[in-house]
Amino acid sequence: MDSDGTRDTRGTHANPVPRPAGPQDGGGMPAEAAPAVPPRPTAPPTMPPLPDGSAFLGWLRTPRPETVPGVWRFGYKPRPEQEPDQVPARQLLSGALIAFLVGWLVWSLLQNGYLGAWWWVPFDLIVPDAWRGPHSSLGEVGGLIVYGGYKLLVALLIAVVVGKLGRWGEVWRRYGPPAWNRAAPTPERPPAPEQDPAEFLYLRQAGASDAADRLAGDARTGLMRDVDHARIARAWQGVRSGRHSMATFTAAVVKDGAAACLHPSGERDLPARHAQHDMVTGQVRLGTTADDPRNPYQYRGTGLALDPDLLGTSLLAVGPAGSGKTGSLVRPLAESLCLHALAGRASVVVVGAAGAGLGPADAYDVVVRIAHPESVYDLDLYGGTTDPDEAAAILAEALAGDLADPHPGSDSRRSTTVLAQLIGPFKAVHGRFPSVPELRRLLDGAPGPLAALRKALTDTGHESLLRELDARERQMGHPGDVGAVLADRIALLDRPAFAGFFDTSGSSRPFSLKALDHPVRVRIDLPERGHADASRILARLVLAQFTASVTVRDDRSLFSCLLLDDATGVVTPEAVRGIQRLRSANAGVALTLRTLDDVPRPLRSPLLGAAGCRMAFSGLTPWDGQDFAEVWGKEWIEARDVTDRQIIAETPAGKALHVVRRVITGKAATARAVTVRQVERERWSASELAHGVPPGHAVLSLTTVKGEHAPPLLVDLRGGGRV
Structure with a gap:
């Protein structure tokens, strides 16, 4: 869609695919039809090639929610912004069991009257006198309901209190049906037609229903792949921006379907894939962010992609x-x-x-x-430039750019001047830039090549450029002349191995x-x-x-x-x-x-x-x-200094209480003093980077072109992005 074959750079394809040129406003849409069923490309790892197209449709319909930079968005499920404070499983279950036993014990004591009749006081305050006693006006059944209802209310109150203390709700969420539902796979439902990306709604809304129907058909029958989808979306962007005509785009899509708007090479996929790719988001997966405390909670265990x-x-x-x-x-x-x-x-x-x-x-x-x-x-x-000054600047950077600091006399500006003094006159005479051997001879300052160039300038009427050669010849006599450095560097390219390269005569490609x-x-x-x-x-x-x-x-x-x-x-x-x-x-x-x-x-x-x-x-x-x-800087963290002092019980009851507490919490009874303060600490210290990064891992920080940042993340690269 971005190239029609008439504007491609000459000789940029090792095996060019013959193709007719399309109209200028049509982009990469050839005038002749592409093969109806091209060879099936190698499918990405998340989209195996099935003949009914269900794999492609499933890949296309997979959610890709917006999230923080660097997270692999394909099928990503967002995590809470804050890490939940989870109680260890042993402590949670033992606490819940002991809370249940305590509640059952309290209820038994109330039922048997060991705690007195004080718990009937609220009943006496709210129930009329006619409803109480053996001669209750409610009768035997009514009295049973009233008294039984009050007992049930007290039992529920006890259950609520001990359930709160024993964290029964967390036990239910972690081990009950809610956890079973999270673990069980949820059957996917096809999206509604107005939300189905496979229906190419952006084309239908723009009035290109025929093109949308053709693409939706190819998607359902397995003729479309992820690169086709991305290529056609890119071509549509060209239509929306006004670079291409909608009529030409629609005609090409109706004619060729998923094979429309091909790349100039005619290829629709790579011969093989080494990593996982998502062409909808443009991401490539490199690995998995480690479940490490040094990583922010929302990144832990997620895929890492660029x-x-x-x-x-x-x-x-x-x-x-x-x-x-x-x-x-x-x-x-x-x-x-x-x-x-x-x-x-x-x-x-x-x-x-x-x-x-x-x-x-x-x-x-x-x-x-x-x-x-x-x-x-x-x-x-x-x-590829035709400007001698630009050519001299680029070549000077290659030859002497690394010498700018150690050798003040060899900075790139002086190197550019020296090369321009030779390249400009040479191009004026020969209509091309000098080859490597020709440039080396000129930089060496040999009298023959410079004299021949001077004579050619005079014969062709470019006397004004003689000043460039005069300046070059004056500088060659100075001890700090940068021309000698450039000559030594260009000599590295004037070797037999490079004899057939860097040709400027036009005989090569x-x-x-x-x-x-x-x-x-x-x-x-x-x-x-x-x-x-x-x-x-x-x-x-x-x-x-x-x-x-x-x-x-x-x-x-x-x-x-x-x-x-x-x-x-x-x-x-x-x-x-x-x-x-x-x-x-x-x-x-x-x-x-x-x-x-x-x-x-x-x-x-x-x-x-x-x-x-x-x-x-x-x-x-x-x-x-x-x-x-140093470049990753420091961050403010909350440092907690904890001092524990074990409490020694002296009475049998105190010792028994300490035993119960140890069973519930898993720790001895202590008196704890906690000091909390804000301190500044390096995100990753030099020692951690040198000795704390496991083999096959890397620490990666990210910045988007919009300025969004991701802090340094420990990433596991071992096969995380490979097929």
Whole structure:
């Protein structure tokens, strides 16, 4: 619905699906019909593929109540805001039994007259004299009813008192029929037609009844899946916003049903799913929030999920190798964003080392395998821009952005100036940007290339650009010239392994991040083995191109996200500033680090402040934990200082009373002094983060783009989000 095939970026699909172009106002609705029954996609774990469509309808009708950020909303049942003060089961049952025995004893004593006749005083005050005695005017039956009714009233009063003392009501709620009803599954009733989401009421209310009938039929017969539902809802948003015509949308839906408004790749689902997804809320489940006192009560035992509203504030995850950052976080997020891309909601770029397990190649439209001879796509070194100054700024960030602090003379502004002095004249002469070998020769300052460029500028009538070369030649003689640093860095990309990449002549198929205006799925494999420094340069390049591209998009309704598995050496001052700008551009990044030591000390606090979602995995070092403890801050808690002094009974009656009390409460008789005060305590201390997070767990804090917060939560990631 967001792309009609005529506006897609060239060469952004590894296996492009031939399709005719549709009308401009129709979005991704092809003019020709899609296959009537496409191959059935792999179903999400909550929605097995049944031919009658009951699984899809059950999934669609499952309640998803609004709740606090990060809670898995699919089938969620809200909990009380305050934790109930529950009495231990042994104490509760023993107290109830003893209260019953005490009440029965009091009633027996009253019946046998051992407590005197004082309990008949209220009866004498309210009953006329003619009703009392053996000659009562009520007769034998009436007198029996009056006297029996009074005894029953006294018995009920005793039962109420001892029931209150013995907590009989709580016993009933915890172990009686109310508890049985909660445990027994409640049969689900189909919703009323006016409340059934499977009836596509928003289409009927807008007058598109034919489209609603076609979609409802496909849903009932099993031809629709969760991605189809999300994709059509996204297409309808385009109609409501005025970007597309309602007539074209209705015609496409009536014609193709659940297969309407397809993604440009023609795919309706991923080859396989690794995690649990809910395409209605856009969430992906990562695990389960631990039932731990340090977690707020409303979060304990609930599913923990992320969605674009949270990723829009960016995410930083830190943990040692093997802690599960890739398998438990990056891959589920990549899978979720790829599903959103198929639904026309998002574009995603996943960057990691080759073989890192970021999903199969079939799950992506573009796979750039740098330094691999069989790679179908190349990476555009200049980010698809035609402006020499912008190209110089992006490339300078990649080459020398990490040198800004240790080397004041090598800051990114001077690097940008040096590159612009060479890139601008070269493009004016050749109509393209220089390749890696050509740029290296220019940065080395060899007389031959500079003289040839000077002559070409003169021959083509660009004498005004000679001043750029003159300035470059003057700076080369200075000891602190940044050109030598840039030449050393670009030499890391001028290796035989990269000979077929970063081509600027037009003979290859370069991928540019300018394509993020469309719902494209991209995976970039970095050559970690033997080229660690080059991989860091390329990772900085991709991050710089991403922040530069998404912040200048005209249509920001499409969420864009960059997932960077292992951001070692990537965080620079300019990168932190770029991350801070992403929230307003409906974009975000997710970065993983083995340790915060991989980030320069002056940038650690700004990086933690720029990321709205922060995640500390098990095995964190104490000094890394200290940084997280500082950014998570402190909270006011109620500290109770309790002093107990055992009471020694001296009389037999006192000892017997102490025994009864011990049976009911499970504790010895004590005199207790309680002091309550408000104290400020760290939410998670550095020691707790380093030593108190179990294996397979992580501590995660969340912030939505609307500013809602979730405190640091202990989350169990062991298989909680996997199929």
